[in-house]
Amino acid sequence: MAHRERSVDSSRPRRVGLTRREMLAGTAGAVGAAAVPAAAQQAIDTTRRPGPGPNEVGQRSPFVTPRRDPSSTSSRTPLQHLRGTITPADLHFERHHGGVPAIDPDRYELLVHGLVDRPTFFTLADLKRFPATSRICFLECSGNLRRGGPETLPQMVCGLTSQTEWTGVLLSTVLREVGAHADATWFLAEGQDAAVMSRSIPMEKAFDDAMIVYAQNGDALMPGNGYPARLLLPGWEGNSSVKWLRRIELADRPFMTREETSKYTDPLGDGSRSRQFSFVMDARSIITDPAWPRVIEPGWHEIRGLAWSGRGRIARVDVSADGGATWQEAELQEPVLAKAHVRFRAPWRWDGGAAEIMSRATDETGYVQPTWEALVAARGPRTRYHQNPITSWTIGADGRVLFGTERLQS
Amino acid sequence: MTRTAPPRGPARPLRPGAGAPARGFGLALLLAGVPWAAAAQPADQAAGPLGLGRPATANEIAALDIDVMPDGAGLPLGGGSAAEGARVWGGACRSCHGREGEGGIAAPLVGRDAAARPPTVGNYWPYATTLYDYIYRAMPRNAPGTLSPDEVYGLVAWILAKNGIIDDEAVMNAATLPDVVMPARHRFDPDDRLESDAVR
Numbered sequence: 001m002a003h004r005e006r007s008v009d010s011s012r013p014r015r016v017g018l019t020r021r022e023m024l025a026g027t028a029g030a031v032g033a034a035a036v037p038a039a040a041q042q043a044i045d046t047t048r049r050p051g052p053g054p055n056e057v058g059q060r061s062p063f064v065t066p067r068r069d070p071s072s073t074s075s076r077t078p079l080q081h082l083r084g085t086i087t088p089a090d091l092h093f094e095r096h097h098g099g100v101p102a103i104d105p106d107r108y109e110l111l112v113h114g115l116v117d118r119p120t121f122f123t124l125a126d127l128k129r130f131p132a133t134s135r136i137c138f139l140e141c142s143g144n145l146r147r148g149g150p151e152t153l154p155q156m157v158c159g160l161t162s163q164t165e166w167t168g169v170l171l172s173t174v175l176r177e178v179g180a181h182a183d184a185t186w187f188l189a190e191g192q193d194a195a196v197m198s199r200s201i202p203m204e205k206a207f208d209d210a211m212i213v214y215a216q217n218g219d220a221l222m223p224g225n226g227y228p229a230r231l232l233l234p235g236w237e238g239n240s241s242v243k244w245l246r247r248i249e250l251a252d253r254p255f256m257t258r259e260e261t262s263k264y265t266d267p268l269g270d271g272s273r274s275r276q277f278s279f280v281m282d283a284r285s286i287i288t289d290p291a292w293p294r295v296i297e298p299g300w301h302e303i304r305g306l307a308w309s310g311r312g313r314i315a316r317v318d319v320s321a322d323g324g325a326t327w328q329e330a331e332l333q334e335p336v337l338a339k340a341h342v343r344f345r346a347p348w349r350w351d352g353g354a355a356e357i358m359s360r361a362t363d364e365t366g367y368v369q370p371t372w373e374a375l376v377a378a379r380g381p382r383t384r385y386h387q388n389p390i391t392s393w394t395i396g397a398d399g400r401v402l403f404g405t406e407r408l409q410s
Numbered sequence: 411m412t413r414t415a416p417p418r419g420p421a422r423p424l425r426p427g428a429g430a431p432a433r434g435f436g437l438a439l440l441l442a443g444v445p446w447a448a449a450a451q452p453a454d455q456a457a458g459p460l461g462l463g464r465p466a467t468a469n470e471i472a473a474l475d476i477d478v479m480p481d482g483a484g485l486p487l488g489g490g491s492a493a494e495g496a497r498v499w500g501g502a503c504r505s506c507h508g509r510e511g512e513g514g515i516a517a518p519l520v521g522r523d524a525a526a527r528p529p530t531v532g533n534y535w536p537y538a539t540t541l542y543d544y545i546y547r548a549m550p551r552n553a554p555g556t557l558s559p560d561e562v563y564g565l566v567a568w569i570l571a572k573n574g575i576i577d578d579e580a581v582m583n584a585a586t587l588p589d590v591v592m593p594a595r596h597r598f599d600p601d602d603r604l605e606s607d608a609v610r
Contacts, residue, residue: 098548112463113471120463121470129462177459188477194554196547198477247474256480256537258544262529265598272524274534276598282609311604366607378609382527 066091069155073097074141075224076159079288079306085333085341086136087162089216094224095141095160097259098194101244105228110212114187114250117179124228127214130169130177135211135234137339138163138308140281142237142264145387150394150402154288157391157403161308163341164225166232168213171206175250180206184250188257189231192246199240200254201233202277209234212245235310235339236279237385239264264385271382281310283369284388285317285344285361295399298352303330308341309363316362317344323356323392324371330359338364350395356404358392372408381410478543482588485542489583490564492571498561499568502550511572516551520572522593532573536598538590541566542582563587 060066066082068075074095077087087093094100105124113119141160148156184203191197201210211232214221221227226243233241239259254260254277266275285307290296307317313336318327333343344359361369370378372389392404478484499511507513511520521530531541546562548554557565567582576582576590603610 098551098554111466111471111474113466113475118459119466119471121466122463126462130460177462179459190477194548196476196554198543198547249475249477251479253479255477255543256540257477258540258548261536261540261598262531262534262544267529268599272597274598275601275603278601278603280601280604282603368607368609370609374609 068093069153069159070094074160076155077162079154079159079161079286080291082288083304085163085306085343086217087164089164089219089222089225092139092162092164092216092222092225093141093160095143095238096193096195096224096243097197100223101193102223103192103228103244108192108228108246110229110245110248112174112178112248112250114248115181115184115252116175116250117181118177120178122174124214127169127174127212127229130173132167133170133211134165134167134215135209135232136163136165136337137232137234138281138341139232139238139241140308140310142239142278142281142385145389147405147408148403150405151292152403152405153293154286154291158284158286160238161306161341163308164216165218166211166213167215167218168211168229168232171210171212171231171248174212174248175206180250183252185252186250186254188247188249188251188255189240189242189245190247190249191242192244197239197242197244197259198255198257199242199259200251200257200277201231201240203250205233205236205279233279235281235312237264237281240279266379266385267382269380271380278386281308282386282388283307283309283311283314283361283363283367285359285369286391287319287357287359287393290357290395290401291393292401292403294401296350296395296401297399298350301348301350303346303348303357303359305344305359306341307332307344307359307361308339309361309365309367310339311363311365311367313338313340313364314342314344314361315364315366317342318360318362319344319346319348319357320360321348321350321355321357324358324390327360352397352399354397355395356392357395358390358404358407360390373410376410476543476547478539478546480537480539480588482539482584485539485584485587486559487584488559488563489581489586490560490562490567491581492564492568492576492578494560495564495566495568498557498565502553502557503565506551511569519569522573530573531569532575532593534594534597535592536595538566538570538575538582538587538592541569542587 066078068077068091075093077091077093108124109121111121138161144158144160146156186200186202187206189199189201212229213232214229216222216225229245230243231241231245266278268275285305287303287305289304303319307314317330319330320327328346330344330346336342369388369390375389389408392407393401394404395401506516507519512518517528519531522532524533526533542562545565563582567580570576571578
């Protein structure tokens with residue numbers, strides 16, 4: 001009897017409607033609520049009707065619709081939607097220069113040659129037979145800052161960063177297999193896309209932590225992230241982790257490809273000098289919640305965000321709610337891995353007055369994330385890549401959270 | 411490799427020092443029949459290679475090895491002048507980069523003004539060889555991999571001449587291209603950010 005009369009807000013909430021997590025995800029997603037099908041919006045008593053059974057490939061709840069933001073050359077991870085540190089593979093950012101190639105894994109081969117004893121072709125199966133290793137690290141495009149207007153999503157500010165558990169073989173293992181010569185100082189990494197992407201990489205990185213990876217969060221790589229195999233250079237600008245890797249050539253000097261001369265070099269000062277081979281991604285952080293388009297109420301909130309550094313581990317993140325006048329240390333979610341996104345959280349009571357929240361990352365080398373002003377003072381106004389300034393969100397008396405555009409002005 | 415373009419580079423001599431295919435091949439064959447004492451050990455302690463992969467032949471390498479280095483290593487036989495390049499430009503490049511290389515839906519390639527943005531071949535590129543390498547590997551954007559070495563040399567000559575870097579009559583080939591000194595040859599500094607924890 002009681003069963004028949006039970007309403008959606010009965011004493012058994014766990015079986016009714018949305019879970020708390022879905023509700024959170026739904027409200028945090030910018031367009032989440034709007035995209036929910038009308039039928040699903042009607043309260044359905046799920047305890048009265050068996051749902052669909054198991055299926056072959058899981059799908060997100062219709063209430064949850066995270067989307068990358070694609071342009072013609074890139075698509076950006078919806079940072080505001082994510083709550084952990086691992087980016088679902090289908091939301092990993094993409095940036096490519098000649099579209100996504102469709103590569104048949106059975107025909108795929110990687111050539112390793114140049115200053116080696118044994119120039120060798122490796123099939124995908126060969127790469128998988130090597131001793132395998134996994135690593136969680138971020139990958140970030142060095143062109144990852146957009147200085148939008150007040151109504152800018154975290155995704156648009158710096159959504160060209162994502163994090164993955166990558167699996168593959170250490171490049172050093174492959175280089176031992178081919179007998180790398182001691183006089184090799186650089187190697188060329190070349191892709192099999194229509195841009196035949198190519199970058200010169202110092203051999204130190206090859207023997208430090210470079211990998212050739214074939215798995216992304218345990219599954220095969222997504223096509224847009226390099227299927228079937230790519231280079232992975234932890235902590236370095238994304239472009240150097242060449243996707244769809246078809247060739248590695250060892251040499252005793254850099255190749256000076258277009259992507260390391262015309263592009264991915266940083267004009268300095270008045271623009272008459274440029275910094276070249278600037279691989280490492282400097283420490284950075286962003287508050288992903290609260291952020292535009294949220295409207296918040298006075299009272300208790302948790303400021304949440306991501307911090308990362310290509311130089312090593314994040315040592316601390318400080319959070320300010322008064323535009324940088326005072327700072328408090330945020331809590332870091334374990335594990336804090338080197339060259340990896342880490343979650344930071346800080347409690348905050350909003351009194352309803354005008355506020356500006358911002359975060360500042362410090363890594364284990366002592367590097368502190370700069371303000372935009374400090375960045376421009378150090379590099380000049382024509383700086384183009386590796387922009388990692390402190391960003392902020394302002395909260396108006398109406399509770400509207402807007403991107404702090406004034407912080408990026410000068 | 412799935413490119414359907416004409417094979418890239420078979421006519422090109424292997425660059426000096428680019429591996430030692432004969433020697434590597436021989437060693438691999440030699441080792442191929444040896445049962446691996448090392449196979450039972452963890453990889454890091456293995457005395458020799460694991461025996462994975464197959465040896466690459468010189469011809470196979472040449473077919474893939476399309477890169478060109480600043481000293482000219484990797485440049486193929488052939489050559490071209492600006493006049494020859496102009497004929498290719500009109501059909502293959504102009505629609506995106508503009509009639510005179512001034513830019514259109516794609517970036518400008520011509521311009522010497524150091525303050526101009528975006529940067530161009532004339533004010534930002536340190537090596538002329540990069541132009542050969544990039545056009546051969548990636549352009550034209552809508553049909554990459556379709557240009558012959560002579561056509562690429564001609565286009566390189568045309569772009570360099572338009573930038574006032576070489577004479578209109580100059581022929582670009584494996585001997586002349588590495589000798590071209592670009593206006594931006596010395597504008598680049600190595601990355602110094604990691605030398606301190608300061609913002610740089």
